[in-house]
């Protein structure tokens with residue numbers, strides 16, 4: 001299977017998006033495709049044995065659009081590309097800005113010709129003073145020809161609508177441009193016909209009748225106005241769209257443009273940061289941002305990593321520590337060896353992740369896409385019916401034409417097609433600013449439906465940095481007991497081979513006491529229970545009550561309950577079938593956890609705690625975190641966490657799982673939405689749909705609120721788009737004519753159409769200012 005992103009050219013509206021999708025879907029070997037109208041890009045999954053990027057591009061070409069593969073980041077080729085480092089990413093924002101500039105030029109030029117055209121076209125009806133050459137009835141032909149001359153440059157400037165529109169008709173996949181092109185062409189054609197009628201009337205010296213024809217049937221100013229207004233809409237839309245990516249733009253700007261390269265001979269030179277290669281030595285001075293990911297090789301400093309982790313306290317860095325691009329060097333000057341450059345740096349991966357999320361499609365967009373796909377043909381049909389009904393009901397050709405042109409230009413599928421991608425783009429960007437990375441649009445949509453949040457205990461509710469608090473040697477059957485130091489030595493020997501956070505706590509404490517670990521044989525880790533090993537002739541073990549039970553070792557339950565009730569985790573140590581001591585380890589509840597759990601409750605979400613720890617300790621922690629005692633699931637074996645999530649789902653809950661993303665991957669993947677917390681600089685968390693950069697549970701509530709705000713926004717827009725079209729089309733067709741004798745002018749229709757798509761984009765842009773209310 002291959003995954004490839006493409007740049008797609010020539011798409012102008014939501015219908016185009018559907019046409020490109022259909023074209024690619026029909027290529028044999030393609031398993032999924034999603035086209036993003038907003039960024040003009042497309043993501044395709046295909047079986048590379050059956051087809052390749054070229055076949056896909058030519059399928060797009062045949063549909064009347066263009067496509068070109070974008071060099072993929074994250075595949076093996078990235079970062080090792082010959083051009084040293086990788087070229088800075090081409091941002092969709094830049095493309096949109098360029099499009100907006102081009103639109104502006106086109107718009108200004110159109111307006112310059114439209115003003116006199118409009119004055120001449122409408123002036124004589126409104127009694128405005130006209131220059132003497134046009135004032136006389138006998139000069140109606142001069143007036144008409146002048147109008148035509150003024151219209152020609154407007155037609156030329158806006159030729160793209162005609163070219164794209166008629167091309168799409170030729171491909172039998174009409175787009176919105178086809179509606180505009182047909183509407184404008186009909187107006188112009190009818191007016192030109194009227195011109196010939198006038199010429200004939202003048203030749204027969206019917207001066208007054210020629211004037212009447214000019215007043216009733218000339219539509220040059222209408223065609224000019226329609227085109228100009230559509231361009232106004234397109235321009236405003238492009239301008240707003242270019243703002244949707246500003247959050248990503250902000251991330252890209254975080255990385256410094258230049259780096260100080262230190263040559264092997266010790267001399268320093270300033271180079272473009274994108275040209276830095278792996279292994280090169282760079283110098284970073286106080287106050288500067290770090291240009292690439294690397295390892296400190298000389299000097300020491302404090303680094304503000306808040307851009308990546310949200311942690312505002314600067315981190316001490318000395319030789320051997322890793323530093324990340326876009327973090328800020330606060331105090332000292334140091335040298336680093338570049339380890340990840342170009343598209344491999346963490347920052348680039350974050351940006352890539354957000355951009356990839358934008359290439360995916362939220363389920364809610366599918367319905368809108370379906371409607372947009374049939375929208376244009378349906379509108380063409382309605383326009384034709386309108387024309388026939390008007391004539392059949394005894395209307396004039398002019399009236400019938402007015403109504404059907406109005407139908408063509410008032411209909412707007414773009415609001416339908418834009419609502420979702422614009423809101424998702426702004427939403428994911430805003431999320432990234434807050435340290436919440438959505439990996440796909442579906443996660444953003446699903447999160448707001450969640451009613452239960454399952455929280456892992458260690459590292460999620462608690463800090464995940466347990467510390468030894470009690471060392472309690474136990475009296476053996478022969479009356480002897482170890483000293484605290486002896487017990488620690490035994491513990492240390494056992495836990496040395498374990499990667500469990502509890503083992504780390506023991507090792508840290510041993511370090512402080514200056515204990516050097518002895519080596520053991522036959523080390524075995526029993527997940528969810530503990531570890532066993534041999535030390536010479538001795539059989540030693542460390543773990544929880546369950547492990548002791550299975551080894552048939554006696555212990556005092558009372559001591560365990562006392563320790564557990566204080567929220568400590570007791571670890572039992574045994575030697576040769578006898579209990580020799582208990583070491584209690586405690587992990588602090590993060591200071592932000594209780595507030596975050598309250599915030600979730602206020603959002604109507606039930607928090608459930610899931611842990612491998614014993615029930616008494618778990619309850620004590622739950623109490624201080626503010627979790628309902630009935631919502632604690634303790635003593636869960638690591639492999640069973642996924643099953644518990646599944647059970648909650650079977651009970652009808654929509655479940656989000658929050659974990660550290662290391663040993664909870666299956667549970668994170670099973671949950672409707674998996675959130676990996678505290679990712680900081682390590683964003684490659686498996687199984688998670690959402691990456692929380694900070695290790696603050698409040699981000700779960702924030703992510704949820706953001707998801708709700710985005711989906712609410714999309715629903716508003718979709719509702720508005722459907723409402724607008726279902727009101728606008730009948731009005732334009734003239735349903736009110738029998739009642740009021742009033743017909744909607746096509747010019748008004750074009751204005752309404754432009755406004756409607758601008759409204760949608762503007763509404764979505766409000767999400768840029770999203771703030772969490774609960775925390």
Ligand SMILES: Nc1ncnc2c1ncn2[C@@H]1O[C@H](COP(=O)(O)OP(=O)(O)OP(=O)(O)O)[C@@H](O)[C@H]1O
Pocket residue numbers: 456457458495498499500502503527528529530531542543544569570571610611612613614636637638
């Ligand atoms: N290396 C070890 N040394 C001592 N005890 C261990 C070890 N590994 C696991 N245990 C025991 O098994 C229990 C369950 O461990 P598990 O890894 O399933 O969960 P946990 O890390 O305690 O909590 P959580 O599920 O919240 O992450 C621990 O509480 C501990 O008592």
Ligand SMILES: [Cu+]
Pocket residue numbers: 176411412413414415753754757
């Ligand atoms: Cu439109």
